[in-house]
Amino acid sequence: MKAVTWQGKRKVSVDNVPDPVIEKPTDAIIKVTSTNICGSDLHLYEVLGPFMDAGDVLGHEPMGIVEEVGSETGDLKVGDRVVIPFQMSCGRCWMCDKTLYTQCETTQVREHGTGAALFGYSKLYGQVPGGQAEYLRVPQAHFTHIKVPEGPADDRFVYLSDVLPTAWQAVVYADVPPDGSLVVLGLGPIGDMACRIAKHNNPERLVIGVDLVPERLARARARGVDVIDLNDHQDDLVAVVQGMTNGRGPDSVIDAVGMEAHGSPGLSLVQKMAGMLPDALAAPLIEKAGVDRLAALYSAIELVRRGGTISLSGVYGGMADPIPMLTMFDKQIQLRMGQANVLKWAPDILQLLTDDDPLGVDDFATHRLPLSEAPHAYEIFQKKQDGAIKVMLKP
Ligand SMILES: NC(=O)c1ccc[n+]([C@@H]2O[C@H](COP(=O)([O-])OP(=O)(O)OC[C@H]3O[C@@H](n4cnc5c(N)ncnc54)[C@H](O)[C@@H]3O)[C@@H](O)[C@H]2O)c1
Numbered sequence: 088m089k090a091v092t093w094q095g096k097r098k099v100s101v102d103n104v105p106d107p108v109i110e111k112p113t114d115a116i117i118k119v120t121s122t123n124i125c126g127s128d129l130h131l132y133e134v135l136g137p138f139m140d141a142g143d144v145l146g147h148e149p150m151g152i153v154e155e156v157g158s159e160t161g162d163l164k165v166g167d168r169v170v171i172p173f174q175m176s177c178g179r180c181w182m183c184d185k186t187l188y189t190q191c192e193t194t195q196v197r198e199h200g201t202g203a204a205l206f207g208y209s210k211l212y213g214q215v216p217g218g219q220a221e222y223l224r225v226p227q228a229h230f231t232h233i234k235v236p237e238g239p240a241d242d243r244f245v246y247l248s249d250v251l252p253t254a255w256q257a258v259v260y261a262d263v264p265p266d267g268s269l270v271v272l273g274l275g276p277i278g279d280m281a282c283r284i285a286k287h288n289n290p291e292r293l294v295i296g297v298d299l300v301p302e303r304l305a306r307a308r309a310r311g312v313d314v315i316d317l318n319d320h321q322d323d324l325v326a327v328v329q330g331m332t333n334g335r336g337p338d339s340v341i342d343a344v345g346m347e348a349h350g351s352p353g354l355s356l357v358q359k360m361a362g363m364l365p366d367a368l369a370a371p372l373i374e375k376a377g378v379d380r381l382a383a384l385y386s387a388i389e390l391v392r393r394g395g396t397i398s399l400s401g402v403y404g405g406m407a408d409p410i411p412m413l414t415m416f417d418k419q420i421q422l423r424m425g426q427a428n429v430l431k432w433a434p435d436i437l438q439l440l441t442d443d444d445p446l447g448v449d450d451f452a453t454h455r456l457p458l459s460e461a462p463h464a465y466e467i468f469q470k471k472q473d474g475a476i477k478v479m480l481k482p
């Protein structure tokens with residue numbers, strides 16, 4: 088089959104790789120019909136290369152049709168239309184019982200001390216072949232799937248794999264009071280969708296989105312979000328936001344940016360160093376040192392009102408990042424974070440994936456390209472060229 092493979096820093100290719108086969112009774116094989124590129128894939132493309140091997144199949148936002156099932160896949164049947172969550176979870180362990188599916192004790196990657204295995208997401212998360220491919224092997228398939236109805240185009244459902252539950256969890260964790268205010272840092276797919284969900288829950292609520300890319304700002308503004316262009320407010324962002332929030336700052340801040348934030352020159356040095364070293368030296372550097380560019384997190388800490396809540400959905404990966412504990416403690420900040428527990432939120436979200444499309448998923452993708460154009464797709468998404476905000480690949 089054809090699959091998108093990681094080949095090195097800023098290099099992916101579309102190659103012929105062996106077709107996946109059923110390896111365990113709980114496996115299923117999916118024929119992929121749509122599969123997205125995510126901001127998290129960009130971290131592999133740029134910073135997390137030391138945890139990748141050339142040839143690793145990328146992708147964790149697929150949907151498709153069940154092609155083959157093992158003998159223990161429960162009610163999953165050949166021909167079912169399914170979205171596959173980005174994490175693998177068993178549905179039976181102590182963590183799954185608590186709906187902490189990203190911490191599943193059956194799929195945890197103990198070798199690296201990390202949580203549940205993720206599709207197409209480096210050795211840190213199990214090096215499981217991903218879903219930017221014609222076919223995907225789904226481990227723990229009896230539980231790791233969301234059945235969706237026939238009828239609407241894939242666009243309606245495909246974001247259940249990641250964007251929707253991640254944005255949903257970000258908003259839940261942000262714990263915005265009913266009439267409170269929310270700042271969303273980063274208006275990529277995750278931040279954009281978090282704004283939409285926060286507005287859907289309460290259209291009167293003040294939601295402020297911050298980014299530096301004109302079309303991303305425009306897209307959020309068109310849905311009633313107050314936007315701030317960071318290019319114009321690099322130095323006075325806090326003052327501007329305070330001016331909009333009674334001088335105190337917002338009740339809640341979502342960081343939808345993560346480890347590659349714009350505007351952190353000092354720390355990007357470690358990312359650069361890690362990029363130049365051979366993997367054997369770079370991987371321990373990343374695992375022990377602070378590699379993250381922390382501009383967005385620092386903004387969140389500065390912006391949020393005293394006693395407010397920060398919700399981190401942007402991915403961070405450094406082991407020793409410098410954090411302003413004095414400010415965080417003094418301001419009595421509450422902080423929640425983590426990968427989204429996809430199947431926890433899917434039933435609530437499915438109710439909003441209707442013909443009237445309140446969250447605007449049907450035209451959320453800016454690009455729909457054949458799988459063979461993945462190298463171009465990664466490039467325009469990373470460089471924010473050609474209006475690329477969300478790219479869907481079609482095998
Ligand atoms: N927690 C999860 O389960 C989960 C799931 C999916 C994605 N993510 C993470 O969420 C983050 C966003 O993902 P995405 O797909 O929207 O990616 P993206 O890269 O398209 O979006 C990031 C946005 O942040 C903006 N930005 C950069 N620096 C900024 C700054 N200092 N202040 C404000 N905005 C800034 C960029 O212009 C960009 O629009 C990534 O870190 C990704 O890994 C987490």
Ligand SMILES: [Zn+2]
Nearest residue numbers: 125127148249
């Ligand atoms: Zn993703």
Ligand SMILES: [Zn+2]
Nearest residue numbers: 177180183191
């Ligand atoms: Zn489990």
